Amino acid sequence: MFSTKRKDIFVLTVLSLFALLSIIWIREIDSSEARNLISAREILQNSNWWTPTLNGHFYFENPPLPVWITAFVMMITRSHSEAILRLPNMLCCIFTVLFLYRSMIKIKKDRLFAFLCSFVLLTTFMFIKLGAENTWDIYTYSFAFCASLAFYVYIKYGERKNLYRMGILLILSFLSKGPVGFYSLFVPFLLAHYIIFPREIFRKKIIFVFFTIIVAVGISSIWGISMYLNHGNYFLDVVKNEVLAWTTKHSRSFIFYTDFVVYMGSWLFFSIFVLFRIPKERENKIFYLWTIIVLIFISLIEMKKKKYGLPLYLTSSITIGQLCIYYFRKPYLELKKREKTLLIVQQCFLVFVVLGSLAFLTYFGYIKKEITFGLFFLYAILHLLFLFLFAVGYTEINYAKRVIIFSGLTMLLVNFSSSWILESKFMQNNLLRFRIPVSQEVRESSAPIYSQSFDIEDVWRLGREIKMLNRNIPDERLIFYLGKDEPKDLLKTYEIKKVYDYQKVTHKMEKLYLLEKIY
Structure with missing residues (x-):
């Protein structure tokens, strides 16, 4: 028999696989993915794993870990399929979901809370989207996020294994995209932690933390130092240009990321609510403050893209999880008026989304025949079944729980059924795949x-x-x-x-x- 924790891990893994495999084959590659895939291919062609190239030229713009991982998968599968080569990113997402679950159990001693945090993360729109692309971003941010959690567990319990985990994860984050994840997630968590618990900065543990950070920076710098020793000014010029790009390219206003709540998907209203709901417990305030500092930090950088807001979706999974566990444990009659209103608004929002998705599928799938009738029939049955289950069996005891669980399931349903048509009709000039193959x-x-x-x-x-x-x-x-x-x-x-x-x-x-x- 499975233990309760193993059941949770099994459910989270299955849901993560469902979420990511639903769209991992859909998207065409963009320039970021192409650079990773080409570099991986040329690693194998040139039999040179240490010095990556792109279209025959040295490629030093990003550290090589994601390219190494892609090349390894390409080598063992002997496949150039984009869907196959996106599997490592998918596994990185699943690792993050499960690491969050195990860390929250250690931190809060609350299995249900840990499950809800992970459930929110794996059903967040932007997390799913980036997890189905072969880019550098999911690695650097996910590893830095997990390193932050490992740091907190170490500070809380003093277990050296978590200090080692923190160091290893920071090395992986640095080797994925330099200090981007460290700056966007790890440093904000250090600040949030020591703002809430200022006395802990004088504890002996902090010495080991900073020593581990220095070691992680040193180890992850080996590749860069090697490139500099072998390629000198060329490598330095590339680094300077990359630093310059972060201050000149894709420059956006300071409020660029304030719409991140929209990219939370079905958790839109929950993510807005938690921004104005400061937790009372000091331990919970850390995660709230972490999100706020992350928003400030990534907004300070001139170069902004929606995918660079991924740290907000990672940290928001915990703050929304705090709200979810509150609803799970608080009797409905004791909820405040605004808390009841949120549940009603969320319920209406979910019904609207599912009905809208069904109408969308009916028009493009059945009338316009973008998909086969069999596939449309399957999607329609799933939508109607979903609406039926969502509409029956409500009581005051389970009302909040049902709304929360169906919030995540709505994202998975819409993602599974509508992504193909959305991508083909609106994202790629009415073409999903190349109609004319390369000769x-x-x-x-x-x-x-x-x-x-x-x-x-x-x-x-x-x-x-x-x-x-x-x-x-x-x-x-x-x-x-x-x-x-x-x-x-x-x-x-x-x-x-x-x-x-x-x-x-x-x-x-x-x-x-x-x-x-x-x-």
């Missing part, structure tokens, strides 16, 4: 590819390096040229042997010209 002759040919303009995603899709065509005429006998029009400059020394249609990742059509040198 097998192009893939099997060893002829180099030249172009005057290309996207980094094209390098991944074509399966090999694309060389920038400059004023120098290539020397190879056979080459491919990627472009909209015939390469007039090349036709002085080359003749066109064959032309292939090629659909770019932007879904625009171009040509691949097979050229043979004229002798």
